[in-house]
Amino acid sequence: MVDPVPETRSGLLDRYQPVGAFDEAFDDDGSVRDTYSRIVERFRELDVDEIKRLEKLVADEFRRQGITFTVYSEDEGTERIWPMDLFPRLIAAAEWEELARGLSQRVAAMNCFLADLYNGGGQAIADGVLPRWLVMSSQGFERNAMGIAVPHSAHCNVAGIDVVRDADGRYRVLEDNLRSPSGISYVVENRAAMAKACSWLFYDHAVQPTEQYGQMLRSTLESMAPGGEDDPHIVVLTPGIFNSAYFEHAFLARSMGVELVEGRDLVVDGHSVYTRTIEGLVKVDVIYRRIDDDFLDPVAFRPDSTLGVPGLLSALRAGTVAVCNALGNGVVDDKGVYPYVPELIRYYLGSEPIIDNVTTYMMWDPDQRREALDRLDELVAKPVGESGGYGVLIGPHATEQQLDEARATIEAEPRDWIVQELVQLSTLPSVADDRLEPRHLDLRPFVLTGERTQVFPGGLTRVAMRRGSLIVNSSQGGGSKDTWVLAPEAP
Amino acid sequence: MKLGISYRMRFRYSEPVTECQNEVRVRPRDDDYQRVLSYRLTSQPQLQVLSVVDYWGTVVEHLGIRTPHTELELLAEATVETATRSGPAEAAAGPALDDAGFRLEHLEFLEPSQHVDWHPGDAVEQRAAAAVTGAASVPDMVSAVLADVRGALSYEQGATDIGISLTELLGGGAGVCQDFAHLALGMLRSVGVPARYVSGYLFAADETSANAETAELVTVQTHAWIEVALPGSGWWALDPTNGGPVGERHVVIGCGRDYGDVPPVRGAFMGSGTAEVDAEVVIGRHVEGPPAVAASAPGRQVAAAPAPPAPNWRNQQSQQQQQQ
Numbered sequence A: 001m002v003d004p005v006p007e008t009r010s011g012l013l014d015r016y017q018p019v020g021a022f023d024e025a026f027d028d029d030g031s032v033r034d035t036y037s038r039i040v041e042r043f044r045e046l047d048v049d050e051i052k053r054l055e056k057l058v059a060d061e062f063r064r065q066g067i068t069f070t071v072y073s074e075d076e077g078t079e080r081i082w083p084m085d086l087f088p089r090l091i092a093a094a095e096w097e098e099l100a101r102g103l104s105q106r107v108a109a110m111n112c113f114l115a116d117l118y119n120g121g122g123q124a125i126a127d128g129v130l131p132r133w134l135v136m137s138s139q140g141f142e143r144n145a146m147g148i149a150v151p152h153s154a155h156c157n158v159a160g161i162d163v164v165r166d167a168d169g170r171y172r173v174l175e176d177n178l179r180s181p182s183g184i185s186y187v188v189e190n191r192a193a194m195a196k197a198c199s200w201l202f203y204d205h206a207v208q209p210t211e212q213y214g215q216m217l218r219s220t221l222e223s224m225a226p227g228g229e230d231d232p233h234i235v236v237l238t239p240g241i242f243n244s245a246y247f248e249h250a251f252l253a254r255s256m257g258v259e260l261v262e263g264r265d266l267v268v269d270g271h272s273v274y275t276r277t278i279e280g281l282v283k284v285d286v287i288y289r290r291i292d293d294d295f296l297d298p299v300a301f302r303p304d305s306t307l308g309v310p311g312l313l314s315a316l317r318a319g320t321v322a323v324c325n326a327l328g329n330g331v332v333d334d335k336g337v338y339p340y341v342p343e344l345i346r347y348y349l350g351s352e353p354i355i356d357n358v359t360t361y362m363m364w365d366p367d368q369r370r371e372a373l374d375r376l377d378e379l380v381a382k383p384v385g386e387s388g389g390y391g392v393l394i395g396p397h398a399t400e401q402q403l404d405e406a407r408a409t410i411e412a413e414p415r416d417w418i419v420q421e422l423v424q425l426s427t428l429p430s431v432a433d434d435r436l437e438p439r440h441l442d443l444r445p446f447v448l449t450g451e452r453t454q455v456f457p458g459g460l461t462r463v464a465m466r467r468g469s470l471i472v473n474s475s476q477g478g479g480s481k482d483t484w485v486l487a488p489e490a491p
Numbered sequence B: 001m002k003l004g005i006s007y008r009m010r011f012r013y014s015e016p017v018t019e020c021q022n023e024v025r026v027r028p029r030d031d032d033y034q035r036v037l038s039y040r041l042t043s044q045p046q047l048q049v050l051s052v053v054d055y056w057g058t059v060v061e062h063l064g065i066r067t068p069h070t071e072l073e074l075l076a077e078a079t080v081e082t083a084t085r086s087g088p089a090e091a092a093a094g095p096a097l098d099d100a101g102f103r104l105e106h107l108e109f110l111e112p113s114q115h116v117d118w119h120p121g122d123a124v125e126q127r128a129a130a131a132v133t134g135a136a137s138v139p140d141m142v143s144a145v146l147a148d149v150r151g152a153l154s155y156e157q158g159a160t161d162i163g164i165s166l167t168e169l170l171g172g173g174a175g176v177c178q179d180f181a182h183l184a185l186g187m188l189r190s191v192g193v194p195a196r197y198v199s200g201y202l203f204a205a206d207e208t209s210a211n212a213e214t215a216e217l218v219t220v221q222t223h224a225w226i227e228v229a230l231p232g233s234g235w236w237a238l239d240p241t242n243g244g245p246v247g248e249r250h251v252v253i254g255c256g257r258d259y260g261d262v263p264p265v266r267g268a269f270m271g272s273g274t275a276e277v278d279a280e281v282v283i284g285r286h287v288e289g290p291p292a293v294a295a296s297a298p299g300r301q302v303a304a305a306p307a308p309p310a311p312n313w314r315n316q317q318s319q320q321q322q323q324q
Helices: A034-044 A048-065 A093-119 A132-136 A184-197 A199-204 A213-222 A246-256 A312-318 A338-349 A366-374 A400-412 B094-098 B100-105 B123-132 B138-152 B166-172 B177-190 B313-319
Strands: A068-073 A076-081 A084-091 A158-165 A171-177 A234-237 A259-261 A266-269 A272-277 A280-283 A286-289 A322-324 A360-362 A379-383 A417-421 A427-432 A435-444 A446-449 A453-455 A460-463 A479-485 B002-017 B019-024 B034-044 B049-053 B059-065 B069-082 B195-202 B217-220 B223-230 B234-239 B250-256 B265-270 B275-285 B300-305
Touching (some): A048 A084, A048 A184, A084 A184, A084 A427, A084 A435, A093 A158, A093 A446, A171 A338, A184 A460, A213 A446, A246 A259, A312 B059, A338 A360, B002 B019, B002 B265, B059 B069, B069 B250, B094 B138, B138 B177, B138 B234, B177 B195, B195 B234
Parallel strands (some): A234 A259, A234 A286, A286 A322
Antiparallel strands (some): A068 A076, A158 A435, A272 A280, A379 A417, A446 A453, A460 A479, B002 B069, B002 B275, B019 B059, B019 B265, B195 B223, B195 B250, B275 B300
């Protein structure tokens, strides 16, 4: 028996209307961009029922694999199935190469700054590249990190740099994450689910693989072992099962083939760190930690921390263990420091930034503050110490009362805020009920630095699930897309 | 003045403790006014000590123990030669405090900090503003604030715990040397005078009296005082607890924004019991021969720590930033 063929297929893309932003698949005339020609063709062949069937396949796969994320409300966390949109994001080889160069450059400069600040006497500050008071007043500036040796000056071993494309399609950096950037597990799992549910989509494309992340991270961490230890003992330190990214911590440990530990599994003896095992203590060389600086060691930091390892700071100071990412990276995540990153690139590397920042106004500068607060209804205000989209005010979407409140808050504590031009994030077709509609997205590529720097191909594409929404963070209800970096065309 | 100092810390646990990690900041520093002639830190049981200099320039010694024990004793012994200090070289006028360069240089000692938690407009600032009204110079402002602190607080052992806010402290009206120092720091910073916390030892039978008759050997606690930055003439040390100057009977360990940057001892232990910490400083004029330790001097109990309330570990797990 043969399925009846519908007389007229309602094309999923027939009524696709760009929304005044750069669309990555269609140009202004509505013609398909080259990179997307084959994907769009494939999606034109699908109907609603088929899309629904594929979406269910993917969701079932995620459910079976336990691929979830946690949304906190009140004190309780709610687990949800990881949302992935079926229409993938494609990045052509040459475009990716340029982007990857820009990301390497940015992370290199930020690593230079961290090494300078904590181990180099603060030359950039002495030379006036950025103000000393800004660094001293940063919540992320960690005085206990001062003088702790970091191999290869690689303070940030795993960076997640959030990039967006503006109305002209140019990439810009929106935010740097140099502490515990999360999301890489979803990059790998998205690909696995996509390959399972939609293998036919890959036939027309040469896509760079993603399953090697564990190997890449492992070799990066191995290069951080104190004293160049040949076969170092690596562990992943998690806060525990109630953390929103616990799934990822387990994933990383598994894909690197190392232990997943909590603070209570580790012990410091004679200024070295050990894991407790049934065979006794085994020395640890490298800790990939996913807990905050403040919680790492209850002796040196918060005494009430139940997650850390008493004496860990003494082991770091003795140079017997590496903690990755290093202590004190939060100073670069401080959005007050972000506007200075282009200058840091020029200062340390002597080159022009390949990827620009989004135009940013520093609220502690009275002139910039006045200008930005006058136009706040067109701009975006962000608290300097938050990430994940928390506390962000989007001017055009705010009420008069919200704007007035924000102005007062900023006037009272100008150091705590930056204000940015609103970027109309680029869009891609995304499944919305019975058709594909443009949805805004960003990209979080991951940059690994140890003895050398590698940019992992692609990254996590986050997509706003509601029409017109610019909030893509999964903690705020965003979804994701499988991200394909295409292999260079054969000559 | 040549002083012999011995600082003995005894940790006693009601149940055997399997692990214990400590950081101590008890070594006197070397500076323009004092020279460390000898120093050693020993422990019973014997432990490996890692000694480093922290961000604030203070020597911090890390010690850990991983064998079950019910008692741990640390003994720091130092011989220090101290000199007298002169007062402020010049009496800078108040407006010099507003110089942008001067403020930036001393930023960390102008802002509120963990234990010096004043806020613009609060009782601390109001009190300071009233106290300095009419002061002709920065040293006059400082003297006026110190006099006001001694009016606001009476000296009382055990009146406060570390962690008390300045507002609570003012409400209670009593405290020990840390409290006098913290309140003075808050008031001074709130009127724009950079001020930092000093941890150290004082050779005096009574820390509340600057001119107390001093015995040959006294058994006391560690002491705390402050230093203020004067435009044009550097740091000036003062002792808010007794209102007097800082002189050759003061021995500096180190300084920071407040107590939290230079605590003499900080640690964590694993075990189900409760901890008692006795600490005593025996200090006297150094005489050649056996160390000036009054072995039989009764230790004063500075903290009988009950089992801490169970922290909310589930909340802590979910608080960790996973940059999403």
